[in-house]
Structures are given as structure tokens and as C-alpha cells.
Amino acid sequence: MKWFLVLLLLSTTVGHAQHQKKTVPLIDASVIKVDSLLWDLKALSKSPAVEWLNQTGPVRSLLYKGVDYEGKPTQVFAYYSNPDLIRGKPVGKRTYPGVVLIHGGGGKAFKEWVEKWAADGYAAIAMDLAGKGSDGQRLAQAGPDQGDVDKFSKLEKADLRDMWTFHAVSSAILAHSLLLSFPEVDATKTAVTGISWGGYLTCLVASLDNRFKAAAPVYGCGFYNESDIFKKPIGQLSAGSQRKWMKFFDPSTYLPYAQPQFLFVNGNTDRFYNVVPYHKTYSLIAPARRTMCLIPDMKHGHEAGWVPHEIRYFFESVLNERVPLVQVSPVSVQDSTLRLSYQSPVSVLSAEFYYSNDTTSLNEQRVWSKQKGIVDPKNRTISSTRPKEGFKYGFFYLKDHRNVGVSSTFLIK
Template sequence: MWKIDNTPPRTYEAPGFSEPGVTGLFYDGPSWQGKPTRVFAWLGMPAQSTQASGGKVPGIVLVHGGGGSAFSRWVRLWNERGFAAIAMDTCGHTPDSGSRRRDHHALGGPPGWGVYEKSLEAPMEQWGYHAVEAILRGHSLLRAQPGVDEKCIGLTGISWGGVLTGIAAGHDPRFAFAMSVYGCGFLDRSPGLGLDKTDKPHAEKWMELWDPSRHLKDAKMPFFWINGTNDFAFTPEIWQESHRLLRARSGKKTLSFKLRMPHGHGAAGESPEELRLFAASHCFGEPPLARLKKQERQGRMIRAEFDTKVPLKTAELLFTKDDGIPWPQRNWQAQPVLLSGNLASSAIPLGTVACYLNVTDTRGCVVSSEIEFFEHGTR
């Protein structure tokens, strides 16, 4: 459905959209309802080049979540981290700018997000196609910027942007790494996005076309997943299943499943240090995050061994005994556990229905084991 084209899309000025340190612009999108479209984006470069290779800087493509738009502050954040960055709007909008209201502009493509009721229409007329196309074209545009290292450009998205990240990563092998914040696949089982309440023909077709579970198997780049135990939409079971789709094909993949991590843009989804370090380890040679090497459970004991270049400081067992209620409402508890070098281990409390191990390194970065589920709780 999508074809990768290294030729950058044509760009246009965006009068009235000006922010410090970044450039507002439009670029060509695919046609919609027989008419041309344009995508709004903020584009920014580091103020002082942080040399990754040959005097060039790495880059990152930023995909906003539901209710969001292209965020200039997000571009500047990654510029401060040493990355060229582009943040595009995936719903045909122009962004907030001061008191300016976010509007669907005259050449905008289909509005989002999800848009399940349109799933029986021609795929290339739907939001899912246009949103991913905006990402791929934005990537081509960023690669074409002078001074950008096209071999080290990553992709990250928040919430619905994480959903789109899962799709785009399966179709654009040019990305050096990908990072999904909250978003995952198997959305017909999500309690917070409404697909489970959509009529069967539309829901099934949407899953066939746009669910990341149909696309992640083809993602081969290193992948980082970060989420919270009580997320309203991306629950532990579907999040872990999405991660496991990458098992045979993706190189290095890393989980960070935080206790009650809040959901949103801003500090919650944009600022975790784990995101910066995962990207910097691939582009600047910084020590990578720890990564799960081996995990085993024997009876009521769980153990996880991690590969790490940075000493691990603490380990915790996170567990919930709540059963029969929606995942977002379950009470998760955390307790310190034995950490011996790179090996964390713990007894599992009686009555536990799900648990996993977290380790924290000396930089304060959290990495997780996979989640163990118990159908009737541990006995």
C-alpha cells in the first residue's frame, strides 16, 4: 500500500506559523477525494551540531497522539538532545500557536483518529493510509536536509502516534530505530479506544487494514516500548503481545513498563530519559539501556537476567492481585527484590494474577522483564 520514496516531497511556506528555533512548513501529501493535500510540519535542527558521524547530526520523526498536532516544543526538545527533528500533523490540521485555534486547513487530508466508521471505504481514502504516508514523506524530507545523517534517523510516537509508529516501522526499513510510547496493537481488545464497541464489519475491516498487529512483524529495526501499568487504552496483555510480534525479526528490543506512568504529551510522554538514551545509544554511542537476556519462572519464583553496560542499582517486583476488573482499574504494587549483579529474582506473592521485574540503572533508567500472567492467581 505504501511505497518508499527517498525523493523529498515538495515544500511550501506556512505564513503565520512562526516559532523560535523551528520552521513551519507544508509538504505535499497524497491526494484525497480526488484533490491534492498538504501536511503541516515543524522542522528544526540542533543549534550547535552534535557530530554523530562525518560531521552530520542524527534525526528523529515525531508522531503526535490523539487530540494533538505538530508540536514545536517537541521538535526543540529533540534539537536540544542533538537531533534534527520533524513533527507533522497527521489529521489535516494546522497546530496551536499561542491563542490560535487548531483548524482543519483547506488542503488537509482526512481527519483522525481511528475513524472506524470509514473502514469500509477505499483504503487510500482513509485516515490510516494518509497518516502513515505523512510519516513516510516527513522522513524523506528530514533525510534530505543538509547536515542530517540519513543512516541514523529514528521514529517515535505517543499514544495514537505510537499506533502509527507500529505501522510505519513495518513499512519503512530506512528507520534506524523506533520507539512507541503507550501505543501498541490488538486494539479490538483495548478498553479505551472504542473499537470494541464498533459494529463487526467495520471493526474487522479496520483491524485488517490498520491494526499494528498486522504490520509489526515486518519491523526489523531496534524497538523500544514504554508504557504504564494502568494505561486507559494500551493494557498489559495487548502491549506485551505487540512486543512479542517482533521476536523473530527485530534486532534489539527493550521494554520499560512503569508503575502508573501517566498518559499524555508534555513531560509524561515526551521527556522520559529512557527515550533519549535509547536514541543516543544508536546515534551517539552512549551506553545503551539494559536489555532482557533471559527470563524464567519456576513455581512461585521469577528470575530475569539483563545485559547492561551500566551498573544496575535496584530491582523491584511489580504485581497485581486484582482479577475480574478492567486492567486500568487494577491496583499494582511494587516491592524491592534481590539484585545480584545483572540478575533480579523474587518470590511471587500468593494470589498474584500478573507480575514482572523492573531494574533501574545508575542513570535512573527503568527496564522491564516480560509480564507473567496467572489465570487464577498464584497459589
Template sequence: MSFSYRCLLPLFLLLVLPVASTALADPIQPSTNLPQTQPWDLTKLSEAPKFAWVDADSPVRSLTFTGEEFEGHPTSVFAYYATPGSILGDKNLDRNLPAIVCIHGGGGTAFREWTELWAKRGYAAIAMDLAGSRPIEGKNPHDQKNRTRLPDGGPFHGDQHKFGHIDDQVHQQWQYHAVANVILAHSLIRSFPEIDKKRTGVTGISWGGYLTCIVAGVDSRFHAAVPVYGCGYLTDNSKWLDRFAKMTPRQRQLWVTLWDPRQYLPAVSMPILFVNGTNDFAYPLDSYMKSYDAVPDDVHKQLSITVKMSHSHPGGWNPPQIGHFMDQWLKRGEPLPMVDLPQIKGDHVELRYDTATFAKAAIHWSVDDKAVNAHDWKTADAVVKEDIIIAPAPPEDARLWYMTVQAEDGSLVSTEIIFVKERLIR
């Protein structure tokens, strides 16, 4: 049996035998928009991997599954798994469940609390570590010191592994393994008898949002996606411009071809919600809007841009619009409000919206010449009428502006960001 115990025996005393799923493959159907340069064996990744329970009895369970080979050996991937029945102690609740795959960001790991959050919402959830490690039980998982390296773990996820290995074999690079492990986690959770395979979603935070943008284009079996912070067009503008500046032109182009989400966003076919803040230090609004625009217009896509949204794992999984969006598409819940592009009409702005109810609306703008993720933002309330929202027009010297509406549960959606190159025309 190919499953390796080397990562388990030194770490855990109580184990059950490894389990191999007998579920038939539910193959990924690649989009015609998926680039020929994509490096993954999608037929192989469509098969549920072998796995072993580390803890099969706790409210939030844990397991390892077999990943792709790295440095000549199969890898082990640690993950938490929770369901409504596991956290409430009632197995009868675990039938025909929607499922969520949770992708952590830089400095993150598998987060127990993230799976518990989704399980309390009525979902099965799996959160895997993408750095070849696992959190130490009983210690703060947000502190990187509280991790244990798996003996047969895959590549680490530091910046050097994301950018400094571009000349290595593709199958040895972090992005290859990270995307593969997300897809394998999806294949695994789909093989569990309590899961409704027609209702699965994916969400990721920061580098996990970046991976969500790639995975949403690669794995057509997902039915909804929510990338938070992360996006593509990183060579155009991002926190890592200095990393790209150190590459040769050939290396930069190879990195873009293989690993920039701009290559995969045109292949997205499921509903997708992009969540970010106006001043994100890593993924600025210009690259973010390019990423949003890269998704085909015939796909249901929405934006949620919050003024100066904090950047963290809890900050990335707490916004209510994430769960609201998943409920809409995976549980037939109340839809998020839909808004058109706002239109300047003399001294005011008009914004059309759908019939969904919401609590309030606002307009946001900036007039300074600072970097796109360093702007000072001003906000004014808008007036919600029966079929239109009215707001004061942004000042003539505004550099960029947009509008938001907020549902009664606090879920926030926004219009596209409007970048103003010339003086506003009234």
C-alpha cells in the first residue's frame, strides 16, 4: 500500500487503519479556456486520494491524505474535517450536505476553527495545510512557531518557495503542490457518503484567495467560489514586485504562464464572489479589478470591496457575505443584492439594483495621488428608493470611486471600482 506512515507514527499514538476511497472518479471536465500550459494531471486528481484518520472521534476530526510526489517520495497532507453532525454529536444530521474546501494563506495552516465555523452553518468543511506541516494541538495555530513539519510533507510556502524556484521542475514547485492538494481535498470530501457532490464550494484567504482564483478555473466540479484578498496580475502590481524585479524576463514570463491566476480566471464557470479591501497591502485594487474582469461576463460574478478591510485569516473568513453567497448557490438561500454600474447624473449618482432587500447604501471616493492601495477614502450615505439608489456625485477631482450596498445580515456587495483618468464629466 502506497500510503506512508512515516509522518504519523512519531506524532500520534492512536490511529485507525488507512482508508482508500472506493468511490468512482468524478472527473474534472476542463474548460476550453484552460491554457494548454496548465501542468496538472486532472484525471488523476479527480480520484479521491488514500487517507487515514488521525482523530476520527472529536467534534472536529483530523486526517492525512496522500499528495503528489515531492523530492522523490509521496507526500502526506494534514487536514481538519468537520460536519454539523460531528460538532453537535448527531450523525443523523450528516446527510446530503453541501461542502466547503478552505484554503489558508501565507503564514497559515489547517485551521480547526474555520471548519467549525462552516459546520455550524450547515456544511461539511475540510481545511488542509499547504506547507508540509500540521498545527500543534492545544496551541495557537495562528502563530507559525506552533507547527510540526511532517517527515514526508510537501514544499514549504515561504516567498522563496513561491518565487525563487521557478527554474526547478514544475512538479517540485509550491504552486503545483498547493493547487493539486486543494483539488485532492475536493476529490476526497466528494467521496464521503454524507456529501452532496452537486453542492461544493471553495474559499481561500490571501495566498489562499490567489489559489482559489486558480482552482476555480482548473476544477470545474466546484459550484461556487469566494477568493478573499488574493488575485492575479501580480507582476503588474502587488506586494511582490521586488521579487519579480530580481527575475530575468524569461523567468517572469514563465512564472506568469504557470502560476499567475490571470491564466486560469478565464476558465472559471461557477458563480464567484471577489472579496477585498480598498487598501490591501498585498493585492491592490488595480490588479484586483483586472482579475475580476478576466472572468467571463456570462459567469455570475460579484464584488465585495470594503473600505480599509483588515488583512488576516479571521478577517478573511468572518465577513457575512461569504456565507451568504455560498448559501445562495449551495443551499438555495436568499441571494445577495445585485447592482449595476453607477451613473453620474449632474450632481448625483444613480445606481440600479435588483429586488433583493438591503439595509443601507453608500458611495466612496478618493481624491489624493497616493498609491492605489494607500488612498485616503471618503464616504457618504446614499438614499435607497423603490427601484434606484441616489448618492451625491463624487467630487470632480476624484481619482477613483465606487458604491456599496449592505444586506440586512451585514453582507456587503459593491459596484466595480471606477478609475478616473480625467476630470469627471457631468
């Protein structure tokens, strides 16, 4: 009988950290100076109730309580793992940084994304934002789906708190609160990254949840009414609903109050998140708290969006005080020379200047040219001759000897 009790005790304490939750820090909503804040950040700061679906294997699955939808309770499906679990070990006493992973349009909770970050040393959680489970079927207590109706057109008649963005932001913040409750997660070292629509959500979530120390939105940005793609569904709303959507659901409303360090990752020819609204979005974050990574001809997709290792290097530099990414100054134009200065403990390997005079094509069809940048390691500058034909859009892209890339901001003439 005694041995049975010992085994029972071990089975409830060794298996997983959900039995040993700790106090979760609160979001400081006082710094978000908007006239009508839609989200109850105090409530979202609390760790949600959890139903564990799978407590074995390297990646665990669960349902956690979401916010009510159309007056009814909801649950959100998610995957979770950490460096101990991914190696098949019980959760030990060591703590790890945490990361919240937010999928994009048409996506789901990606198990392999959680595996990647757990293998890289993080406690990682990825949630489904379409009211679905691991099998792709609607949950019994599902929130809104992720189609255009729930994102846009329903706004004409629906309550703001029944819109997809309200629920997606709430679910991501609740996932963070859950992560922070685990004893193996260092509550002072958490980050968030999301892809496409998940990048859009990352801008919102990182602005509202100042418990995060770092954020890496991939592709996604604000100023949706200026997007080559999203200005269309917004434009189909009535004038009043357009104003309401931009006021409550566009990241431009909240980014001025964001507290984390940001890494902005995008391509120069992205179909959904084009140059001008992207430039306006990152400009809302002070230069001292942002790093740019404009990757030439970057493809759009979930896998393409989680591949850049710059995201991990950036998180490591912020959360674990590792070697930072190259820091670059604004580009100056002096006579016929474009020049920027940089700071980096790692030598810069290469640099190029990309530019375009194509002002008539859609963003993904815009034609770009490139020319070599000259790296001066002694003076820590990078320069390139101003193109003879001039340019409307331009940026420097450089890599250090770790093969880690960063860029300047866009130059827009």
C-alpha cells in the first residue's frame, strides 16, 4: 500500500508542470493610452483553466478556456513542449525562456513549430485560432472561424467582442498567461512571434501584453486599409465600420504603447504586407527598440516564416543577453553615396543595396535591382553608389559571419 501511494504521488508531480502552477504577473494596462480599450487585460493576465488531452510524448496537447463567444464559453486547442519534454525527460528544476507561436491565415496550431522551439531551448506554446482541434474539426466549444466574414464583414452587425481579432488576441494572451504559470518557464524571459495574420496579431499582442520582452512579427503589420490585399474587404464595409475596424483592430492604434524589443521580418515583395504600410508600422516603434530584417525576395508562408534563424538569435540577445544582431543607423545620402554606420561584435561579411523605381506594380510584382555594398570594417560603415537612375524604394541588406542577416529600414523617396 505504501509503495502504491508513493507511485501515485510521483505520477502526479513528475509528469508535467500543470500541477504546479505559480503566480502569474499582471499586464500593466495603464501604459496603453487608448480612449476605449476593448480587452480586459487584468482578466487575460490570469492563467486559464486547462484540460490536458495528451500528457505523454515530446509534445503535449491541451484545451484551455478562452473568452466567451456569442454569450457561450469557449475552449482553445494548443500544443506545448519544452527542452526537457522534447528530449523525453520529465520536467526538471531548470527554467527556460518561453515563446508564444501565432499562426497565420489558413493555419493551425503547428506541432512541428513547437518542436523546433523546444529543441532550440524554449518552452513553446502554439494555439489554434480557428476554433479547431488537432484533427481540423470544430471544437465543441469553439470560438469564431478565421474567414473574412469573422474578420471583416460581420462587423456591420456583430458585437466587437464576437469578432475574430478580439478572440485571437485574447487567446494568444491567455496562452502567454498559461505559459507564465508553468514553473519551468522563466517569467522574465518570454517572447512572441507570429506569421502573416499571426504577425499582425503579434503586433497587437506585443503592444497589449507588456509582460513580453521580445516580439518578432513576420510579414504582418498594421495600416490594413493600405494593404494591396486587405484594403479590399475593409473597403467593402460601411464608412462607420471601416473607422471602427481601424480604431479597434488595426495594430497602428496600439503599437505606440508597445514595450518589448521588436524584430520586424518581411520580404520586399510580399503580396499581403507591402512597403508603405509596413514602413509606417515599424516607424511606430522607437529605433532603439526595433531591429529590421528585410529579406530580399522572401517567400510568403508558414514554413518560410519560421525558417529565419535571425528570430532565434534576436530572442537570445534580448532574453539571454547573447551577442546581438548587427545594429545599423539610418541611411544617409551624401552627394552620390548612400551610407550607413553599424555596430556589431561580429564582423560584417557582406552587404547589398536593393532598389526599385517601379511605382505602378503591385508589391509582389515590383521589379527590384541590386548592387554591391562596400563594407569598411575600420570605420564600421557600409556604402554604395547612388543608382544613376535614382530609386523610389531602397534598403541595405547585410550579413555577419554567423550568416545572420539584418537590414536598414526602407528608404522611400
